Amino acid sequence: MKFSTPIHTLTLVAVYLFSSTIANAATLEKRDDGDEGIPTINDVQNPVCKPWVAIRDAIMGDIFHGRCNDLARSAIRMSFHDAGTFSLSLEAAGKTNGGADGSLIADPNEINRDENNGMQAIVEALRPLPQKFNVSAGDVLHLAGTLAVLACPGGPVVNTYVGRPPFKNVNPTGMIPDTHDPIPKIVDRFNDMGISVREAMALIGSHTCGKQQFVDPAFANDTFDTTPEIWDIRFYGETQRNDSDPNVFRLPSDLGFSHNSLTQKDYSRFVGSLSTQEDWAREYAKAHEKMSLLGQDADSLTECTEIMPPSIHLRDITTTHSGGAVDPPVDPAKLEAAIQQTRSIWLQ
Numbered sequence: 001m002k003f004s005t006p007i008h009t010l011t012l013v014a015v016y017l018f019s020s021t022i023a024n025a026a027t028l029e030k031r032d033d034g035d036e037g038i039p040t041i042n043d044v045q046n047p048v049c050k051p052w053v054a055i056r057d058a059i060m061g062d063i064f065h066g067r068c069n070d071l072a073r074s075a076i077r078m079s080f081h082d083a084g085t086f087s088l089s090l091e092a093a094g095k096t097n098g099g100a101d102g103s104l105i106a107d108p109n110e111i112n113r114d115e116n117n118g119m120q121a122i123v124e125a126l127r128p129l130p131q132k133f134n135v136s137a138g139d140v141l142h143l144a145g146t147l148a149v150l151a152c153p154g155g156p157v158v159n160t161y162v163g164r165p166p167f168k169n170v171n172p173t174g175m176i177p178d179t180h181d182p183i184p185k186i187v188d189r190f191n192d193m194g195i196s197v198r199e200a201m202a203l204i205g206s207h208t209c210g211k212q213q214f215v216d217p218a219f220a221n222d223t224f225d226t227t228p229e230i231w232d233i234r235f236y237g238e239t240q241r242n243d244s245d246p247n248v249f250r251l252p253s254d255l256g257f258s259h260n261s262l263t264q265k266d267y268s269r270f271v272g273s274l275s276t277q278e279d280w281a282r283e284y285a286k287a288h289e290k291m292s293l294l295g296q297d298a299d300s301l302t303e304c305t306e307i308m309p310p311s312i313h314l315r316d317i318t319t320t321h322s323g324g325a326v327d328p329p330v331d332p333a334k335l336e337a338a339i340q341q342t343r344s345i346w347l348q
């Protein structure tokens with residue numbers, strides 16, 4: 001992994017600074033229940049949700065190590081590649097459909113499709129969990145996706161559900177957009193999932209934490225913005241301006257979204273400052289919740305958002321410098337202190 005952007009270097013330095021800065025740790029985002037800590041099994045009210053505390057810890061601790069690591073990045077992408085195979089037109093035709101059913105980890109072959117390349121490690125890591133905890137693959141996969149968003153500082157709490165039945169069939173092929181597809185084709189595909197352009201433009205911001213390996217292997221590990229460790233809106237502005245940075249890779253589809261007449265308006269809503277960051281986090285959370293339910297009967301599921309750890313709010317961990325026209329940069333010492341404060345039980 002490259003540590004070439006400023007945030008990478010500074011984050012490493014911050015590990016050494018941490019002990020002197022813990023007193024300045026960020027204020028944590030309160031969940032709806034007003035609690036600021038990581039909910040324990042005793043905090044969880046709904047008996048259906050209590051067993052999910054152990055599954056949360058297996059994913060957030062043993063797999064993500066409490067951080068926005070490569071497996072967490074991959075888990076966010078995986079939640080799209082599982083759910084994004086859903087099709088309203090296939091449903092209307094009564095044909096075999098995809099959706100947020102976990103077939104990507106339960107089926108032995110789906111991961112071998114070209115479009116799923118790069119997610120082998122997260123699929124392998126999650127595959128034993130449904131049997132170990134006697135739950136469905138869909139629930140495990142989509143909990144991993146919502147936990148991964150939180151593992152990345154700035155990532156919001158996404159409402160999280162359990163109770164998906166075992167998958168019925170493998171996801172149909174050819175449903176996940178390719179980055180070289182024309183924008184109208186990609187927009188049509190999102191519409192066919194039941195995802196609006198506005199929701200799609202919120203979801204695409206998850207590339208804020210992403211890296212590419214296979215679009216151009218010569219630039220493997222290049223990131224999609226200059227701050228891949230944090231869940232911020234820099235991705236939107238940097239991509240739209242097509243800023244020049246030797247370590248950042250622009251996906252053709254992301255560049256297209258930022259300028260195409262079908263998507264530009266909704267894309268541009270997330271180019272801005274810290275207040276925009278909050279708008280985006282809120283819209284992203286709603287869109288990701290919807291994505292995690294595609295093809296599922298939501299009324300038959302149980303909401304277990306109460307098991308989720310608190311998010312780290314970027315507002316509290318920025319430096320006092322303006323950073324020019326964009327958001328003030330995140331202070332690496334405060335960032336590390338906030339991670340330590342919120343994730344100490346999982347950090348290894």
Ligand code: HEM
Nearest residue numbers: 073074076077080118178179203206210211212213214215
């Ligand atoms: C038009 C739709 C999309 C296209 C064309 C697209 C394309 C891509 C590509 C080409 C990569 C790099 C894969 C590699 O070479 O390793 C990638 C990574 C990623 N994508 Fe997307 N994506 C789309 C939508 C989404 C959505 C809706 C989400 C989630 C909500 C998402 C989350 C991610 C994440 C988190 C990564 C980084 C994975 C990692 O670092 O391991 N993408 N995407």
